[in-house]
Amino acid sequence: MSIEGVDFALRRRTEERDRISDDLLDLDSHPGYQLLKGARLTGETRRRWDGAQAREVTLWWLFDAYRGVLDRARELREGKPDLAALTGLLAGPSVELKPENVPVEKRSLLRAAGEWITLDTVVARMDAAYRDVAETVAAVDAAWSALLPRLDEADAVRRSAADLLRDLDGADPDLERIGAGIDRIRAAVTADPLGSAAPDGTIGGELDGLLADLAARRGLLEQAARIRAEYGDRAHRLGDRIAQVADAENEARSVRDTVLVKIASPALPALPDQAAALRDRLGALDTVGDRWLELVERLTGLERAVDEALARARTATESMAGLIGRRDELRGRLEAYHAKVVRLGHAEDAALGEMYGEARALLWTAPCDLRQATVAIAAYQRAISRIGVAG
Known part of the structure; x- marks a missing residue:
């Protein structure tokens, strides 16, 4: 190699070293990498991360060896140039891999001696190790990015529901059950994001179910808050609707009596008779007191029952009047x-x-x-x- 070739090679290798150094620093500062370094991992994520860390050790050792060769070559170039020695360092097998430095997956029981490799081979092996570490970090980061925001959203909804519950001065075992499930999934996702995000895993489906349950529970609490504010008016309207049911049932009885007189052997529907029972249910609401979640279920159930009873009475009247x-x-x-x-x-x-x-x-x-x-x-x-x- 000529002196010009040596200078060109030194410049190229120095630029290459700086670029590799920047890439390694970028990897080290990646948010996913930082989270992995401080996390207590389990399962598939720990297996992948343990392997990536082992390759990272090799990567940094190779980079240190690469820099060491460049430093020796620069020292030789600054003195009286020894072109043969410089050529050997920059283009020949100038990096020694001792048996203890060879990655486990590349070792052989038949090889006791070390291995001398060129700078190009060092760069190729660094690139392979870097890609493997970066792919592991990216995969974990993608899994966290897919699941953690949904868990954060669930926590926000959960806090909102808890605030509503405090305002109602009540307790909700279902909300506690949902919260415990969300905490358990967060712990699993934090410790093993790759296992949690696996396509054949159950975490995603379970989280979907908990989010649906949580949304329904918060909706029920919101409804309870509205009912607490509107209870007097809604109970009064229910009384009016039950009176309409009674009128409709009386009309059905009247039409039935007329039909029995005017039509021979009519096929008549069952005569509706729900008004009295509905009045009893309305009166029983006052015994619930400030158990607002229970009152929601009773009040909304009674409202549905009143609507259904009114519809049945009117349908029966129309059917009989049709004769x-x-x-x-x-x-x-x-x-x-x-x-x-x-x-x-x-x-x-x-x-x-x-x-x-x-x-x-x-x-x-x-x-x-x-x-x-x-x-x-x-x-x-x-x-x-x-x-x-x-x-």
Whole structure:
């Protein structure tokens, strides 16, 4: 190697050393690396990190050896240049790896002697070790980044729920259970982020379930706070709604009595009778006192029950009133068919007159047999159709 070649090689190697030094410092200052250094790790993360630390030791040893060769080469260059020695340092196998310096995975029981390698080989091995350490740090950091923000969000919701609970002067075992689950998952994620974030693991699904439970619990506490402020008005409105249920049930009974008189053998729905029980439930709310979470469940459950009872009473009324409507609809059809007979000039037709009279008697007799009346009108309609075709 010429003196110019030596100078060029020294400049290139010095730049390379500085670049590697910057990369190593960047790795050391990486937030994920700093967290790993101070964490008590377990499971898959500890296994990966132990291996990465072993390679990091080798990486720094190789870097120190690399710098040592450059320092010796610079000292030789500053004196009377020994081109052969400089060439050997910069281009030849100038770094000795003693057996104890060789990484475990590269050792052999058959090799007792050390190994001499070139600076290029040193850089290649440093690069492989660096990539392995950096990949481990990046994987752990990605796992923490995926899970810890969700846990932080859960803690924020949990604190909000706890504040609501304190305002209500109550206790909530479910909120305590959810909080204990979140604490347990945080401990697992902190100690073994790689195992926790594994696609086939259960942490993600369990965290989803706890977050859903927590959101529901906070919603219930918010509802309890609203009910505490609105309880008097809501209880009053419930009393009004229960009165509507009673009116609707009375109307259903009245319609049922009418149908039983006017319609023969009607198929009637069960008669609704919930108003009295709903009034009792409303009165029982006052016994709950300041147990607001319990009151939420009772009050909202009663509100649903009142809405359902009112809907059932109205549906039953409509169903039973439909039988009277069916009779009236058949009456209208019969009169329309009779008017058609008159228009066709068959008002004096004895057979048609008899069919009309039979159908009319069925429809205007109480109780009315809707099935027989329907059959009679259908027969009357067919007879009119035949006359119309013949005419």
